[in-house]
């Protein structure tokens with residue numbers, strides 16, 4: 001992927017390091033995260049809670065606050081760094097406009113004392129300088145876009161009068177208000193019931209296609225990723241361990257953690273006698289293992305795993321951060 | 337069986353954890369200067385009260401009519417024998433101030449224990465048992481809060497006569513309602529938590545739930561409240577004694593001394609000022625301790641505090657590095 | 669339920685309804701509001717069996733479980749445990765029942781008292797029921813329990829904050845097992861856990877079931893996990909059971925339109941398969957629990973809705989052996 005560097009991707013994150021200074025010690029939230037998002041592409045980031053998914057995208061949005069600090073790496077949006085002084089200014093300008101974000105819990109991101117209409121028009125007037133009437137017209141359009149029926153009526157409602165799914169739609173409408181190029185969705189359906197989740201995912205997929213959005217979708221549910229992502233990045237303990245096209249990654253996972261995760265996810269279309277689990281627990285990010293963070297839980301761990309592993313490109317366009325798996329993959333051996 | 341032996345040994349050697357926690361607390365106290373001053377002052381006051389008879393230069397009740405209204409030592413007429421001078425009966429002001437701490441702190445402590453104990457028990461029962469018990473306790477509190485406290489104090493004092501015991505009783509009767517209300521509110525919140533439900537499902541009866549599962553989780557807010565109340569009680573005791581309704585001579589109390597001293601305000605300003613300052617310092621120290629307690633009993637606030645400290649340190653480190661590199665460049 | 673059946677089911681629930689008081693409405697407060705949390709629920713659970721209970725949040729799953737544990741007042745209907753009616757059990761009788769039925773909580777963080785050591789938490793049931801006199805006597809059984817749920821030997825001496833979510837859930841399970849119950853209500857026990865940990869806990873629950881012949885009411889919203897652990901599955905919608913059947917019957921041939929929608933909504937972690945799946949997404953709002961509609965509760969979202977659905981509540985009727993569903997048009 002790096003080879004075709006002539007046309008720069010929309011977003012590049014390179015070796016991002018984020019530390020949190022807590023009383024218990026320095027938590028290494030991101031320990032060298034690298035990924036790219038192309039134009040019109042949906043990148044899924046999967047991983048267990050605490051693996052650094054939110055931290056990585058918060059860094060992109062310039063939302064890392066004390067006790068957190070970006071300690072290294074670079075983030076480039078359309079080729080320009082967002083981490084130098086000019087970049088930080090730039091982020092402040094484009095945040096919510098060119099790059100927008102929706103969160104897991106729509107209730108906490110919506111202000112309970114204002115109507116839905118006020119909150120949408122506020123964004124439009126602030127970022128795009130629309131007048132009241134134009135903003136209102138656009139708000140109706142937006143609610144229509146996210147398939148909320150009777151939009152004029154909804155504009156007058158308060159967030160608590162809406163159901164969870166409806167609120168998330170409103171959040172998406174606000175996220176799309178300024179026609180962003182990049183939409184970051186941090187576990188947008190985790191708080192919702194499956195049937196509602198299905199509707200929201202369908203909506204997101206449809207919007208992505210129609211508006212040619214670039215999307216980063218964060219989730220811990222592999223099923224959700226399978227549904228809408230072109231490419232998938234799997235995170236573990238503050239690092240990306242495998243990234244590649246969704247179809248290849250799901251069909252032939254290479255990193256032992258990806259394999260474990262796929263095996264451990266029960267499937268609705270198959271019954272097995274015993275669920276496959278990954279023994280052990282994720283490492284402590286205050287004092288993570290020096291080499292591969294997954295090695296204490298990995299069935300294939302060898303001596304070499306104690307060395308620092310790097311994301312290695314494979315011939316099928318995938319990048320994997322596992323020394324053994326890469327070796328085996330190249331030599332054609334299959335891990336037992 | 338080795339399992340259970342391992343468990344028992346693990347249970348017994350966890351003491352070092354306590355030490356580590358204490359050390360951590362000490363470090364945080366060191367960083368929070370206001371809290372540190374409060375704790376130091378408070379400790380000094382308590383120590384002073386405990387060893388008063390041994391450190392006070394004179395017996396506080398000892399009169400010396402030949403040495404009446406002596407000024408403090410820094411005046412021409414002052415002597416080192418009476419560092420803060422003497423009052424109208426020739427008693428040593430410093431000794432009286434030192435002994436006065438005993439009464440103030442004793443009354444404060446007794447009232448906090450009595451009023452706190454009663455209020456917390458009532459609040460626990462009202463909050464956990466609910467229903468009629470709740471209605472009864474809450475109406476009682478409402479009624480008593482509506483009734484002027486000073487009037488109640490006057491009535492009781494008129495009936496049984498002023499003494500240390502009466503002061504304690506009056507202030508306790510007057511002060512338990514805050515604890516009751518706060519405990520009830522906290523209980524209502526804590527009893528919704530799943531671990532309380534778990535205790536019920538496992539078959540615990542209500543006293544066990546209240547005292548083992550609910551009360552321990554109320555300690556930090558209650559402790560903060562008790563300390564603030566302590567400050568209020570010290571003031572209230574001084575006020576009652578000032579009005580002649582509290583501690584009676586020959587016993588010593590700061591409030592009493594201020595009352596006597598006010599008659600000589602223009603001739604001997606130190607008679608009001610010394611006990612008055614003692615009251616002010618005590619109340620200030622208690623309040624400093626209370627705000628520090630409130631801070632450390634809130635884990636989020638504690639984390640924030642720590643983060644602020646860390647970023648300050650990091651920033652200064654970055655600054656130093658910048659200066660260093662700038663210096664190197666200059667050399668080149 | 670037929671008279672020829674030799675032993676009664678372990679748990680039997682008949683026409684259970686639970687309404688919660690929700691204050692009053694109207695200018696003069698003339699209308700008494702009540703949340704229709706559970707209405708007309710029938711189910712039975714046999715010894716050693718797992719009944720999965722699935723439905724969206726607010727559909728009354730937890731309330732059903734808590735009603736069986738006699739933790740919420742029953743508005744109408746009857747509940748039996750081991751053939752004995754417990755609908756109107758008094759305080760002490762409920763306490764006695766706690767030796768036979770227990771609850772495993774969803775939230776592994778909030779369900780353990782942060783100020784107690786693990787040994788105190790797990791020994792508590794033994795102590796309050798007088799099975800051991802003090803902590804010293806409890807050390808041996810607690811160590812056995814902790815080992816059984818897969819915790820390290822010194823776990824008892826530590827406080828909850830020292831454990832991860834999965835380990836805390838194991839502690840909660842050890843506490844529930846302490847009294848050797850026959851029946852456990854597991855209220856979304858793995859919903860808060862990560863995928864890699866979830867399987868560990870589900871396997872533990874299954875092993876314990878085999879070992880102690882436990883019966884579970886396994887509440888969940890994750891259909892894939894439920895399919896894995898349950899023998900039979902009940903689907904709840906807005907306080908009512910709309911379908912109940914053996915697990916393969918439900919997944920292979922769902923009858924109720926809601927069951928169908930639910931199943932089709934779960935994404936499969938396999939892109940080509942997922943793309944090929946047909947999703948049945950129904951629009952429309954879920955009914956207001958304060959004012960449920962007359963007739964079928966699913967009518968506002970159902971594609972098959974007819975006049976009859978709006979007038980009469982469909983009864984839960986047997987469609988195939990062991991498969992019951994409540995729908996007029998299926």
Ligand SMILES: Nc1ncnc2c1ncn2[C@@H]1O[C@H](COP(=O)(O)OP(=O)(O)O)[C@@H](O)[C@H]1O
Nearest residue numbers: 020027029048049050051052053054055056285
């Ligand atoms: N504000 C914070 N303070 C301390 N630690 C944090 C903070 N935010 C995140 N972390 C830590 O960073 C790591 C990654 O967190 P996050 O990116 O939120 O994980 P997730 O993958 O679940 O989104 C976690 O170990 C978390 O404890």
Ligand SMILES: Nc1ncnc2c1ncn2[C@@H]1O[C@H](COP(=O)(O)OP(=O)(O)O)[C@@H](O)[C@H]1O
Nearest residue numbers: 688703705724725726727728729730731732957
């Ligand atoms: N203690 C209670 N008081 C009032 N309403 C309640 C109470 N517990 C539950 N409810 C209501 O009952 C309905 C069912 O809740 P619940 O059984 O918790 O659903 P589920 O577990 O399926 O998410 C919801 O509408 C909920 O708001």
Ligand code: SF4
Nearest residue numbers: 964967970977995996
């Ligand atoms: S009874 Fe009618 S409304 Fe209800 S599910 Fe069946 S067809 Fe739909």
Ligand SMILES: [Mg+2]
Nearest residue numbers: 053054055186
């Ligand atoms: Mg997150």
Ligand SMILES: [Mg+2]
Nearest residue numbers: 729730731855
């Ligand atoms: Mg529930």
